[in-house]
Amino acid sequence: MGGVNLEHLEAAQMFLFGDVKFLHLLLLLMFLDILTGVFKAAKNRNLWSRKSLFGYARKILILVVIILANVVDQILGLNGAVTYATVLFYLANEGLSILENLAAVGVTVPGGLEKRLKTIQEQEENNITSEIKEEFTTKRSGQNEN
Structure with a gap:
């Protein structure tokens, strides 16, 4: 079979x-x-x-x-x-x-977790990856305006 x-x-x-x-x-x-x-x-x-x-x-x-x-x-x-x-x-x-x-x-x-999550979110917003992403986004929008 x-x-x-x-x-x-x-x-x-x-x-x-x-x-x-x-x-x-x-x-x-x-x-x-x-x-x-x-x-x-x-x-x-x-x-x-x-x-x-x-x-x-x-x-x-x-x-x-x-x-x-x-x-x-x-x-x-x-x-x-x-x-x-x-x-x-x-x-x-x-x-x-x-x-x-x-x-x-x-x-x-829970309150303790919420504070930790806010700290993590703030760290993510300040990391280099978001800075690079913001840089590329800014350049793109600047090119579109020309």
Whole structure:
């Protein structure tokens, strides 16, 4: 009979993701981050398809980083330590992003977290990436005026 050989699929899954702890939780948080991000963008009337496309691409790249961490773990025989640490980092990152989106939409967040989020937002606004982005935006608008 010409059926599908699931052994190859299982081998690929094991090589790519191994026995990654909390991967399902990370995928759930990624989905919730996208959902709350859409609500935030809708509230701010900033629903821009290219911006969301970059956000989706970042989520895919996070999975690529986890795959790389898993490959390093398997090559070095570290029993998932690098992958586990990587997933924990991205879990915290997604959780903060969800809280930030909820606070922007108007959902009440605990006071201590709200202060920390404001500090993080201020740091993001003052970082070099936003300065470069602003520089390119300013130059573009200046060229359009000529």
